[in-house]
Amino acid sequence: xxxxxxxxxxxxxxxxxxxxxxxxxxxxxxxxxxxxxxxxxxxxxxxxxxxxxxxxxxxxxxxxxxxxxxxxxxxxxxxxxxxxxxxxxxxxxxxxxxxxxxxxxxxxxxxxxxxxxxxxxxxxxxxxxxxxxxxxxxxxxxxxxxxxxxxxxxxxxxxxxxxxxxxxxxxxxxxxxxxxxxxxxxxxxxxxxxxxxxxxxxxxxxxxxxxxxxxxxxxxxxxxxxxxxxxxxxxxxxxxxxxxxxxxxxxxxxxxxxxxxxxxxxxxxxxxxxxxxxxxxxxxxxxxxxxxxxxxxxxxxxxxxxxxxxxxxxxxxxxxxxxxxxxxxxxxxxxxxxxxxxxxxxxxxxxxxxxxxxxxxxxxxxxxxxxxxxxxxxxxxxxxxxxxxxxxxxxxxxxxxxxxxxxxxxxxxxxxxxxxxxxxxxxxxxxxxxxxxxxxxxxxxxxxxxxxxxxxxxxxxxxxxxxxxxxxxxxxxxxxxxxxxxxxxxxxxxxxxxxxxxxxxxxxxxxxxxxxxxxxxxxxxxxxxxxxxxxxxxxxxxxxxxxxxxxxxxxxxxxxxxxxxxxxxxxxxx
Amino acid sequence: xxxxxxxxxxxxxxxxxxxxxxxxxxxxxxxxxxxxxxxxxxxxxxxxxxxxxxxxxxxxxxxxxxxxxxxxxxxxxxxxxxxxxxxxxxxxxxxxxxxxxxxxxxxxxxxxxxxxxxxxxxxxxxxxxxxxxxxxxxxxxxxxxxxxxxxxxxxxxxxxxxxxxxxxxxxxxxxxxxxxxxxxxxxxxxxxxxxxxxxxxxxxxxxxxxxxxxxxxxxxxxxxxxxxxxxxxxxxxxxxxxxxxxxxxxxxxxxxxxxxxxxxxxxxxxxxxxxxxxxxxxxxxxxxxxxxxxxxxxxxxxxxxxxxxxxxxxxxxxxx
Numbered sequence: 001x002x003x004x005x006x007x008x009x010x011x012x013x014x015x016x017x018x019x020x021x022x023x024x025x026x027x028x029x030x031x032x033x034x035x036x037x038x039x040x041x042x043x044x045x046x047x048x049x050x051x052x053x054x055x056x057x058x059x060x061x062x063x064x065x066x067x068x069x070x071x072x073x074x075x076x077x078x079x080x081x082x083x084x085x086x087x088x089x090x091x092x093x094x095x096x097x098x099x100x101x102x103x104x105x106x107x108x109x110x111x112x113x114x115x116x117x118x119x120x121x122x123x124x125x126x127x128x129x130x131x132x133x134x135x136x137x138x139x140x141x142x143x144x145x146x147x148x149x150x151x152x153x154x155x156x157x158x159x160x161x162x163x164x165x166x167x168x169x170x171x172x173x174x175x176x177x178x179x180x181x182x183x184x185x186x187x188x189x190x191x192x193x194x195x196x197x198x199x200x201x202x203x204x205x206x207x208x209x210x211x212x213x214x215x216x217x218x219x220x221x222x223x224x225x226x227x228x229x230x231x232x233x234x235x236x237x238x239x240x241x242x243x244x245x246x247x248x249x250x251x252x253x254x255x256x257x258x259x260x261x262x263x264x265x266x267x268x269x270x271x272x273x274x275x276x277x278x279x280x281x282x283x284x285x286x287x288x289x290x291x292x293x294x295x296x297x298x299x300x301x302x303x304x305x306x307x308x309x310x311x312x313x314x315x316x317x318x319x320x321x322x323x324x325x326x327x328x329x330x331x332x333x334x335x336x337x338x339x340x341x342x343x344x345x346x347x348x349x350x351x352x353x354x355x356x357x358x359x360x361x362x363x364x365x366x367x368x369x370x371x372x373x374x375x376x377x378x379x380x381x382x383x384x385x386x387x388x389x390x391x392x393x394x395x396x397x398x399x400x401x402x403x404x405x406x407x408x409x410x411x412x413x414x415x416x417x418x419x420x421x422x423x424x425x426x427x428x429x430x431x432x433x434x435x436x437x438x439x440x441x442x443x444x445x446x447x448x449x450x451x452x453x454x455x456x457x458x459x460x461x462x463x464x465x466x467x468x469x470x471x472x473x474x475x476x477x478x479x480x481x482x483x484x485x486x487x488x489x490x491x492x493x494x495x496x497x498x499x500x501x502x503x504x505x506x507x508x509x510x511x512x513x514x515x516x517x518x519x520x521x522x523x524x525x526x527x528x529x530x531x532x533x534x535x536x537x538x539x540x541x542x543x544x545x546x547x548x549x550x551x552x553x554x555x556x557x558x559x560x561x562x563x564x565x566x567x568x569x570x571x572x573x574x
Numbered sequence: 575x576x577x578x579x580x581x582x583x584x585x586x587x588x589x590x591x592x593x594x595x596x597x598x599x600x601x602x603x604x605x606x607x608x609x610x611x612x613x614x615x616x617x618x619x620x621x622x623x624x625x626x627x628x629x630x631x632x633x634x635x636x637x638x639x640x641x642x643x644x645x646x647x648x649x650x651x652x653x654x655x656x657x658x659x660x661x662x663x664x665x666x667x668x669x670x671x672x673x674x675x676x677x678x679x680x681x682x683x684x685x686x687x688x689x690x691x692x693x694x695x696x697x698x699x700x701x702x703x704x705x706x707x708x709x710x711x712x713x714x715x716x717x718x719x720x721x722x723x724x725x726x727x728x729x730x731x732x733x734x735x736x737x738x739x740x741x742x743x744x745x746x747x748x749x750x751x752x753x754x755x756x757x758x759x760x761x762x763x764x765x766x767x768x769x770x771x772x773x774x775x776x777x778x779x780x781x782x783x784x785x786x787x788x789x790x791x792x793x794x795x796x797x798x799x800x801x802x803x804x805x806x807x808x809x810x811x812x813x814x815x816x817x818x819x820x821x822x823x824x825x826x827x828x829x830x831x832x833x834x835x836x837x838x839x840x841x842x843x844x845x846x847x848x849x850x851x852x853x854x855x856x857x858x859x860x861x862x863x864x865x866x867x868x869x870x871x872x873x874x875x876x877x878x879x880x881x882x883x884x885x886x887x888x889x890x891x892x893x894x
Contacts, residue, residue, distance in 0.1 A: 124828075124831070126831075128831055128878075129882045131882055131887075150884070150887060151882070151887045151890075151891050153882055156828050157824050157825065157828050158824070159824065159827065159890075159891045161891065199631070216627065217888065218620075218623070218624065218627070218844045218845075218848075218888075218892070219627070219848065221844075221885070221888045221889060222842050222844065222845040222871070222872055223872075224845055224848060224849070
């Protein structure tokens with residue numbers, strides 16, 4: 001549990017951001033694709049509608065023009081059928097008001113040119129080829145005929161492009177024809193002017209797929225441009241998409257010609273789609289930026305408080321004592337609630353820990369006080385026995401010193417209930433004890449004190465030295481044949497005070513040392529070394545306490561380490 | 575938070591950039607100058623029609639210029655200088671003088687203009703594209719029209735124009751090459767005249783007077799063909815002297831029907847004008863081409879027999 005799952009997986013912040021961004025991107029992508037698809041389709045439709053409308057208008061205009069010419073033709077037929085009188089004048093007027101009519105000619109039954117009326121040119125002598133009237137095709141002319149555009153080959157120095165209309169004349173008794181050469185310029189300038197989109201155009205073709213008039217005729221002539229007339233010829237009326245080209249076809253009323261519109265998908269549609277994409281991309285980027293902002297705000301309100309809460313918990317876990325709780329800021333109610341609950345929990349845990357520690361100390365104190373209140377009855381009995389023996393022997397002075405020592409022992413033991421007493425008093429206590437014991441053991445041992453003067457006023461736990469000395473006497477000196485020696489030393493080491501009690505007795509092995517350090521006294525009377533050690537640790541912390549250094553047959557040294565304590569209050573209430 | 579801010583700024587910048595880029599893709603209208611040899615022959619009229627068609631298709635701002643006479647190469651040089659001055663991006667040019675126009679063309683190329691040569695070449699390495707008739711081949715075609723006869727002996731008179739003009743010299747070279755290979759050809763005489771019908775007619779009449787044995791006469795471009803045909807017509811030599819001309823003119827077509835003109839080698843001026851402007855535009859768009867490889871425009875031989883077929887009608891009579 002020490003190593004956290006830190007670094008593994010993504011932080012909540014990143015997850016939130018990623019989720020929002022990817023959702024936004026996905027939605028945008030989908031809607032953009034759908035939009036572009038629909039947009040493209042509607043553009044296709046509108047391009048086709050547009051082309052159809054343009055072509056139908058163009059076709060209408062050309063039809064109207066042809067109708068107009070047809071009416072002229074009827075007028076001419078009537079006038080020609082009426083007879084010769086005033087014909088020249090009629091034609092002069094007719095040609096003057098219709099400048100688009102280049103020539104009006106009459107032919108006899110053999111196809112010979114009878115008359116040619118024209119304001120712009122005169123018929124050359126010896127016409128070799130007549131492109132306006134082909135005597136071999138008279139059968140085709142019987143129901144009225146409109147030719148493909150051609151050059152008028154009748155005049156000298158004048159070769160206009162025309163369309164020829166031919167109709168039979170209804171003159172009884174003879175076969176005759178009238179042919180009108182109508183300038184192409186009207187139709188061509190009209191068709192040239194029609195544009196579909198930027199590059200689109202329209203042209204006229206006949207039923208067999210031959211081109212009647214094309215605005216880029218010259219380019220077609222020189223193969224600078226190709227028109228797939230075979231393909232277009234088999235198309236029905238309407239709009240047809242072939243690759244990137246839209247062909248729009250409409251038949252004219254005269255049945256012979258078809259108007260074909262050519263427009264380009266790439267310019268009509270691709271350009272608009274590209275334009276739309278150009279407009280869309282910045283807005284998409286803006287929306288993504290906005291979603292980033294939203295993500296940042298969300299993380300501010302949600303993930304950040306949680307993140308700092310998690311951090312606070314980790315800090316608390318690591319070091320509960322010095323942890324300072326600061327409420328987490330954030331807008332989400334849940335985050336605030338979590339933070340508050342955590343705050344309460346921290347307080348509660350602290351309280352519980354504090355309580356547990358206090359209870360432990362109280363328990364020890366009570367235990368100690370109970371122990372302190374007891375005096376080892378054997379010790380008291382033996383001591384009193386010794387005193388009584390001294391009195392019997394008349395060793396009054398010694399008996400008095402003994403009683404005084406006993407009295408001092410008790411007084412310091414009680415110490416008006418204080419736990420901490422001055423080292424001076426503790427040393428007096430130890431000395432009194434040693435005095436009494438040395439009488440009792442009939443001077444089997446000697447003792448000495450070696451105390452650093454500046455230590456005397458520091459405080460220490462009462463009854464610290466006595467159990468150690470007791471142990472030295474019972475386990476070290478007691479079985480010794482030679483005279484024993486107990487040395488008590490007190491000195492400072494940095495901020496600590498060290499007490500050492502050395503004896504030259506029989507010493508202890510490791511097992512015995514452990515037993516002493518871990519067991520309460522088996523007679524349940526008085527205070528043992530373990531008890532002293534526990535108290536030191538409770539009062540001052542784990543680095544303080546007792547260490548025992550001993551070798552069998554060489555002696556024992558017990559060291560007590562405690563801090564320099566100047567006032568009882570410093571540690572009393574911990 | 576820092577990375578979020580950075581991402582945000584990046585997106586914003588990208589949005590602004592693409593927004594701006596949308597406006598900067600407007601197409602620039604290219605400025606192209608077309609300097610022709612002259613303004614009013616049928617040949618150049620057709621070339622201008624082609625050039626205008628291409629200008630409309632490629633959205634080019636086209637200016638057409640040409641001197642009064644087809645000898646005025648200095649006038650052409652001034653027009654080239656004018657094109658440079660007025661900031662043209664490309665020049666479509668037909669050189670009157672192979673040598674005399676070279677300096678001006680070099681100058682224009684150094685000023686950054688792309689040079690497209692149509693019809694008639696110039697002595698310069700700065701030309702980007704050459705478009706026109708393969709004139710030597712056109713000379714061969716004219717020669718085969720000359721040789722298409724039953725006569726046992728042929729004497730040829732050539733009315734040619736300025737000696738400095740490249741295409742005229744090439745046509746004559748091709749012609750002479752083919753003619754020399756035929757045993758029936760007994761003599762070839764050339765006269766160089768000013769490029770007008772009158773000068774050509776006078777030249778042809780002079781040639782016919784000096785060498786009465788001439789039974790085929792040629793005019794190597796449109797005005798010269800008209801002049802030579804008029805000479806045949808005026809002298810009443812139809813049937814005795816066959817006439818082969820270049821290019822199409824109403825007068826020649828009239829005279830072809832009377833028999834004064836036997837054949838016409840018809841070039842494709844419309845295509846030259848169209849392709850000239852189209853290539854000029856492509857060059858300004860950054861494309862490049864091999865200037866040593868001629869972009870050949872088609873050439874046809876028209877005789878009385880085929881003159882009124884639909885194809886011939888279309889190439890002889892411009893659909894204006």
